[in-house]
Amino acid sequence: MTVPTRPRARAMTLDRAAPVLMLLPILLVLAALTLYPFLANVWYAVHAKDLTQPLNTGFTGARNITAVVTKAAFLHSLTVTGIFVVVSLAIELVVGFLVALALWKPIGGSRLYTTILILPFGLTPVALALAWRLIFNPAGGPLNLLLGYFGLPPLDWTASPQLALPSLIIVDIWQWTPFVTLILLAGLVALPKEPFEAASMEGAGYWSSVWHVALPMLRPLLLVVVLFRGIDLFRTFDTFWVITGGGPGNATETLNMLLYRLAFQNLNFGQASALALTMLVLIIVLTQPFMKHLVGRRS
Amino acid sequence: MRPNRKTELARTLVLIAFCCVWAAPLVYILRVALTSPLEGQAGTPPLFAAIDFQNMQAVFANGEFIRALLNSLVIGTVSTALIIVISVPAAFICATREFKGRESIEAWILSTRMMPAFVVVLPYFILFRSVGLLDTVTGLVIMHVIVSLALAFFMLRSFFGELPRDILEAAYMEGAGAYRTLFSVALPQVRAGLTATAILVFVFSWNELAFAFTLAGGAVKTGPVAILAFMGFQNVQIGPLMAAATVLVLPIAILLIAAQKSLVRGLSFGAIKG
Numbered sequence: 001m002t003v004p005t006r007p008r009a010r011a012m013t014l015d016r017a018a019p020v021l022m023l024l025p026i027l028l029v030l031a032a033l034t035l036y037p038f039l040a041n042v043w044y045a046v047h048a049k050d051l052t053q054p055l056n057t058g059f060t061g062a063r064n065i066t067a068v069v070t071k072a073a074f075l076h077s078l079t080v081t082g083i084f085v086v087v088s089l090a091i092e093l094v095v096g097f098l099v100a101l102a103l104w105k106p107i108g109g110s111r112l113y114t115t116i117l118i119l120p121f122g123l124t125p126v127a128l129a130l131a132w133r134l135i136f137n138p139a140g141g142p143l144n145l146l147l148g149y150f151g152l153p154p155l156d157w158t159a160s161p162q163l164a165l166p167s168l169i170i171v172d173i174w175q176w177t178p179f180v181t182l183i184l185l186a187g188l189v190a191l192p193k194e195p196f197e198a199a200s201m202e203g204a205g206y207w208s209s210v211w212h213v214a215l216p217m218l219r220p221l222l223l224v225v226v227l228f229r230g231i232d233l234f235r236t237f238d239t240f241w242v243i244t245g246g247g248p249g250n251a252t253e254t255l256n257m258l259l260y261r262l263a264f265q266n267l268n269f270g271q272a273s274a275l276a277l278t279m280l281v282l283i284i285v286l287t288q289p290f291m292k293h294l295v296g297r298r299s
Numbered sequence: 300m301r302p303n304r305k306t307e308l309a310r311t312l313v314l315i316a317f318c319c320v321w322a323a324p325l326v327y328i329l330r331v332a333l334t335s336p337l338e339g340q341a342g343t344p345p346l347f348a349a350i351d352f353q354n355m356q357a358v359f360a361n362g363e364f365i366r367a368l369l370n371s372l373v374i375g376t377v378s379t380a381l382i383i384v385i386s387v388p389a390a391f392i393c394a395t396r397e398f399k400g401r402e403s404i405e406a407w408i409l410s411t412r413m414m415p416a417f418v419v420v421l422p423y424f425i426l427f428r429s430v431g432l433l434d435t436v437t438g439l440v441i442m443h444v445i446v447s448l449a450l451a452f453f454m455l456r457s458f459f460g461e462l463p464r465d466i467l468e469a470a471y472m473e474g475a476g477a478y479r480t481l482f483s484v485a486l487p488q489v490r491a492g493l494t495a496t497a498i499l500v501f502v503f504s505w506n507e508l509a510f511a512f513t514l515a516g517g518a519v520k521t522g523p524v525a526i527l528a529f530m531g532f533q534n535v536q537i538g539p540l541m542a543a544a545t546v547l548v549l550p551i552a553i554l555l556i557a558a559q560k561s562l563v564r565g566l567s568f569g570a571i572k573g
Binding site: 018019021022023025026027029030033034036037038040041044095098099102103105107108109112113114115116117118119120122123124125126127128130131132134135137139140141142145174178179182183185186206231234235237238241242255256259260263264269272273276277279280283284287291 | 325385448527
């Protein structure tokens, strides 16, 4: 490298460009991986792109979107997805928070508990889903044996239209509650002590200080959890696909499963893209209020 | 708020109860995997049946499954390396500098995580088909970069954000540019966080099914795709299936436990000042 005539000045200009240079790779890659699919989806959605009819191509305008949104299956999937997301998220938050509270203050064996907590959401969902399939097995599966042990009648679990969705909610709760626990625990441990001391001076009991002191301070973190879990619940695929495949009938056909069916079973990419776009709009609208909490700089 | 014997007992009971529930399915997988194939076939072997390694031997003798694990290893390693190289500078600059448009850039990076896999799969299926990347390791590496790029960025941003300001400012004062500061001052300080991020990114690549199944799965199978081949239509071989599940999750379990401390810290996404 030759020494420039004004090294300081040159270093300064180089450095002013640093944010641009450092951000360029990630922005380019993400653009390629997201903008292209997005635009391509828009293109497919307004054209006939049915792989079973390769000759029938052409501009169809809003026909694909209308066909998808007016399908009875769409409304059904929207409901199934809604129930799955809301119920799972609510239970995961409540149970996750209670377990985090139990771990909050130092306790014997906490390292062992954390070790067990870190496993469920990291281990391969497909492998776990296969195990759950066997656990739910109505004939000879451990869950029904356990019920019988307590004198309860066996249930059909994933084979029954009424219980299939609750079964999948159970699997998700099992898999992701520890994740919620670990995040909220990190938040609890980092809280300042003074507000709690002040509260107990005023005679507040344990639960009242949890409710009035800890929870308000954890609000930003709770929003982060709701956002991340909400997005992932909305997109859940592995467990549904392995355990029920959307069935029995279409009892567990979420939007994501419907999308898979349209694209890879009916080979109707036009309608699938229209549905994909609808899902994208839905998720962006629903997460908008939470976004600024994650990117806002806390001073 | 003073801890006493009674609350401590209550907390321990709660924790033990929950950990039993969480450990049960994992114990079930191991129990079935390590029982003789005949005893396992009923679905629920007795808890204290004899340990038997026939199922494990069957899995290791299955060339296709082992090849799939090797594919997963290669794809996971390469995509993790790419993700780290791309996200480290971006996370560093967003965590340590204020510049115009930072918030919108971060919001956009986060929004890429919202794409359902199939939104991405459809166009890439058509693109890959025309350029010959369907069913290749390269194609899956490209797809797996998208899976965790945003996650890596936000985890790393929280680690860089925890660095004390004065050491960074001292480096700048001495005339080190952003890159020098990153490589000689910041990176050595966040080594644990970097390792935790890399491990989590690798884990998500190893676990990924939707892309691996739709954009590959013929000649190039990953572990999760290969294990589905164990599910026959008629009689599922329960023992070998759970043995394969064990082989699939065991390396991940070891990785996660090894990086436990920094993972737990990194998962809070800098939403807390710790």
